[in-house]
Amino acid sequence: MKLIKTLMAAATALAVTAFVAPSFAADDPGPAAYAQSLKGKRVMLVPLAMGFDLAQGWAHYLKTEVEAWGGVFETRDPNWVVDAGAQAITDAISSDTRPDVLIIHAPDLNSYSKLMKKAQAAGTYVLLVDNPANFPADAFVGSDWDRLGQLEAEAAIKGCGENSSKKIGLVQGDQANSSSLYQYAGIMKVLDKHPDFKVVAKPDSNWDATTSRNVTTTMLQQNPDICSIIDFWDGDATGASAAIRDAKLEGKVFLVTTGGGEKTADCDKLQDGTYGAVVMTELARQSGDMNAIIKFLLQSGQPAGTSHTYIYTLEKATTKADLKPDSCWDLKALQAEAAAK
Amino acid sequence: MNTIGWPNFRSLNQEGIVFAIAVVLFVAAAIGLPGFIDPNNLVAIVRSVSVLGILALGMAVVIIGRGIDLSAVAIMAMSVAWYLQLLNSGTPDGLAFAYVLAGVLAIGLLNGFLVAYADVPAIFVTLATGSFVFGYVRSQLITQDAVPVPQGHWVELLGGLRFLDIPIEVFVFAGLAFLLFLFLRYTKWGRYIYFAGDNPVAARNIGIPVRPMLVLRYVLSAFVALIAGLLTAASLHSINTRVVNSTLLYDIVLVAVIGGIGLSGGRGGVRNVLVGAALIGILLNAMTIIDIPLLYQNLIKAAILLGAIIVDGIINPRDEQTAQQGDI
Numbered sequence: 001m002k003l004i005k006t007l008m009a010a011a012t013a014l015a016v017t018a019f020v021a022p023s024f025a026a027d028d029p030g031p032a033a034y035a036q037s038l039k040g041k042r043v044m045l046v047p048l049a050m051g052f053d054l055a056q057g058w059a060h061y062l063k064t065e066v067e068a069w070g071g072v073f074e075t076r077d078p079n080w081v082v083d084a085g086a087q088a089i090t091d092a093i094s095s096d097t098r099p100d101v102l103i104i105h106a107p108d109l110n111s112y113s114k115l116m117k118k119a120q121a122a123g124t125y126v127l128l129v130d131n132p133a134n135f136p137a138d139a140f141v142g143s144d145w146d147r148l149g150q151l152e153a154e155a156a157i158k159g160c161g162e163n164s165s166k167k168i169g170l171v172q173g174d175q176a177n178s179s180s181l182y183q184y185a186g187i188m189k190v191l192d193k194h195p196d197f198k199v200v201a202k203p204d205s206n207w208d209a210t211t212s213r214n215v216t217t218t219m220l221q222q223n224p225d226i227c228s229i230i231d232f233w234d235g236d237a238t239g240a241s242a243a244i245r246d247a248k249l250e251g252k253v254f255l256v257t258t259g260g261g262e263k264t265a266d267c268d269k270l271q272d273g274t275y276g277a278v279v280m281t282e283l284a285r286q287s288g289d290m291n292a293i294i295k296f297l298l299q300s301g302q303p304a305g306t307s308h309t310y311i312y313t314l315e316k317a318t319t320k321a322d323l324k325p326d327s328c329w330d331l332k333a334l335q336a337e338a339a340a341k
Numbered sequence: 342m343n344t345i346g347w348p349n350f351r352s353l354n355q356e357g358i359v360f361a362i363a364v365v366l367f368v369a370a371a372i373g374l375p376g377f378i379d380p381n382n383l384v385a386i387v388r389s390v391s392v393l394g395i396l397a398l399g400m401a402v403v404i405i406g407r408g409i410d411l412s413a414v415a416i417m418a419m420s421v422a423w424y425l426q427l428l429n430s431g432t433p434d435g436l437a438f439a440y441v442l443a444g445v446l447a448i449g450l451l452n453g454f455l456v457a458y459a460d461v462p463a464i465f466v467t468l469a470t471g472s473f474v475f476g477y478v479r480s481q482l483i484t485q486d487a488v489p490v491p492q493g494h495w496v497e498l499l500g501g502l503r504f505l506d507i508p509i510e511v512f513v514f515a516g517l518a519f520l521l522f523l524f525l526r527y528t529k530w531g532r533y534i535y536f537a538g539d540n541p542v543a544a545r546n547i548g549i550p551v552r553p554m555l556v557l558r559y560v561l562s563a564f565v566a567l568i569a570g571l572l573t574a575a576s577l578h579s580i581n582t583r584v585v586n587s588t589l590l591y592d593i594v595l596v597a598v599i600g601g602i603g604l605s606g607g608r609g610g611v612r613n614v615l616v617g618a619a620l621i622g623i624l625l626n627a628m629t630i631i632d633i634p635l636l637y638q639n640l641i642k643a644a645i646l647l648g649a650i651i652v653d654g655i656i657n658p659r660d661e662q663t664a665q666q667g668d669i
Contacts, residue, residue, distance in 0.1 A: 049486065049583075051479065051485055051486035051582070051583075052485065052486050052487070053485070056485070079479075079586070080583060080586050081586065174635060175634055175635065175636055201629075201632050202632060203629050203632065203635075204634060204635035206587070206635055207583075208581075208583070208584065208587055209577050209579070209581055210392070210573060210576075210577065210584070213576065213577065214385075214389040214625070214629070215629050217385045217388075217389070218382070218385060218626055218629040218630060219629075221376060221379065221381055221382045221385055222375075222376045222382075222630055235487065235581070235583075236581075238487075238577050238578060238579055239577055242500075242576050242577050242578065245501075246508065246576075264489060265487075331485070335484060
């Protein structure tokens with residue numbers, strides 16, 4: 001009898017336990033630990049400027065996520081001025097509200113190296129985005145520019161075709177920015193494997209659309225049979241496309257460029273034939289990578305400057321043929337969404 | 342004292358030197374570079390310096406009157422960016438254009454008023470208004486650096502306009518240059534600008550309305566900047582306000598000064614701008630054809646400017662008058 005009683009009691013206890021089992025979920029230690037290590041943490045983005053699609057897109061996705069876990073998200077706008085960016089970083093490091101994570105869009109390989117070291121010494125994790133620099137940041141998130149250049153060159157070769165003049169023109173950015181230098185290296189790697197394709201000219205645009213137009217005009221004047229032009233950024237490729245339009249070579253010159261995958265900047269122009277191919281950065285995914293590494297670093301407990309991770313965004317060349325409704329993100333829609341809040 | 346016979350090398354001024362350099366470069370490029378002499382390339386050269394030249398015309402008027410307008414590029418980019426932003430957000434064209442005209446007029450008046458009546462040096466006034474225009478428009482009125490021209494808008498059609506296969510900005514440049522030439526040479530107010538630039542106090546003493554004319558020059562320069570901005574947007578189908586951070590402003594001053602318009606005021610004219618623009622245009626085009634990297638292009642450009650200034654200094658030593666009143 002006693003045994004049966006005990007068994008029944010045990011069964012009841014089990015039943016009760018089973019009944020209240022859902023309360024186990026509330027005891028999942030994950031969310032509490034997550035909230036504890038993230039809450040109130042400050043994340044700051046210092047891009048080259050806040051006025052262009054990439055920076056505005058990053059800021060949107062980062063802000064949404066950071067604020068969702070109870071952090072503080074800030075941006076600084078150096079407006080393409082390297083000194084102003086350095087000032088912003090210096091101020092951020094020495095202020096009372098020193099950011100826990102600093103996301104830096106480096107203007108060149110070296111300018112901010114010392115400041116980033118200082119930030120890490122103060123205990124701030126440093127993330128480099130988009131442009132690599134000569135500095136072991138806690139993480140680099142962005143394009144592998146060499147690979148990106150290779151994709152551009154492959155798209156250009158495909159755009160030219162076998163029976164073309166096989167003459168390719170480049171409109172480089174400048175000779176200081178890593179994105180320009182590595183992009184060039186990548187393009188040349190592919191072209192070395194296709195010795196029948198020749199680069200006939202490789203002027204710099206200095207990232208300026210008017211300069212891009214002028215040098216492309218000259219390039220087309222000298223080589224009217226160019227079959228493809230690779231312009232190193234969609235921000236100034238509007239100039240190269242104007243030159244092609246003016247030379248009445250639309251449809252004959254396959255214009256390849258790269259950009260942040262914004263709708264009006266990239267997809268609309270693929271659609272209307274201005275660009276033949278664009279190697280687009282999937283911005284939402286890239287921002288997602290940044291969000292993940294931020295959350296990891298803040299919970300890791302490891303001191304700033306101890307990890308050196310490279311997280312390259314998957315890139316691909318998109319042409320009109322493989323345009324999908326979700327190929328691009330829409331800055332206007334994001335701004336409308338932000339305004340509605 | 343010019344006599345018939347050997348050219349008087351003493352009378353060779355900076356304009357002459359720069360013109361000579363431009364001719365030498367032109368001939369060398371025509372012989373050495375395939376395709377340089379092609380009519381289409383020559384048109385491309387003129388076109389590439391048209392907007393720069395138009396801005397330099399506006400700058401020239403201000404400099405001749407012994408001033409300088411460092412807000413020109415900001416006005417050019419920001420006025421048009423605001424205009425396009427208004428159009429993109431659905432403002433009727435006429436109203437949007439009226440707003441922008443009023444804004445440009447206001448900045449020109451402000452520049453002129455502060456220089457003429459508040460006696461603040463032009464270099465500081467226009468530096469400040471330029472930053473103000475950029476900052477205000479960029480932060481308050483537009484959402485992005487680059488603003489596209491709405492599809493099918495007249496600005497877009499303007500960019501495609503050609504006469505005899507020559508782009509419209511070449512004609513606008515030529516037309517403005519001619520109008521300015523007439524103004525400076527044949528109108529009373531045009532001649533007064535030289536008097537005021539050469540010696541403002543004396544000009545005022547003989548009854549020339551020095552101050553209202555000063556205001557007029559800055560307004561003129563602001564409107565010229567607006568025209569340059571519209572032409573830029575017409576060609577690129579968008580305007581990028583990043584141009585405010587570029588070296589364009591220095592290039593404008595370079596074109597005016599290298600052509601021989603003295604920064605001390607009272608000297609020079611439209612011809613100097615044309616010579617300066619021609620040199621820069623030929624130089625840039627030739628260097629692009631040779632495929633010289635941008636870094637070296639800037640170096641060569643700077644070296645030629647420095648050379649022209651040094652030669653000018655040797656041939657035309659500074660006289661008592663410039664020594665006394667000084668340059669800008």
